[in-house]
Amino acid sequence: MTLLDLDPDHRNSMARNIQTVITGLVLAAVVWVGQTVSDSRVEIAYLRERIDQFSRRMDELAADRYRAAEAQRDFALRDQLLQRLEQRVSRLEENLEHHNRPEGGKR
Helix, strand or coil: CCHHHCCHHHHHHHHHHHHHHHHHHHHHHHHHHHHHHHHHHHHHHHHHHHHHHHHHHHHHHHHCCCCHHHHHHHHHHHHHHHHHHHHHHHHHHHHHHHHHCCCCCCC
């Protein structure tokens, strides 16, 4: 026996029952999707907050780091100071040599 063998009222009744079941399934699927989207939004908001916290913490940690640019600046200052000290020592040695040099039998 097929659906075509049934009388029209019975076929309409079965069709309505099938439509009701399909509508219920579609409604359940829509509710599930809606709940899933809502849960996803909550999770995304939570993850955004965690990312913001991590970003702030990384910024705090990075602020305390000794950077390459700072090291280059410090090395340049050290080199300038070393050069000035070397020049000063050279001048003092020259003055000392000049002072210790006998001039015309003096000393």
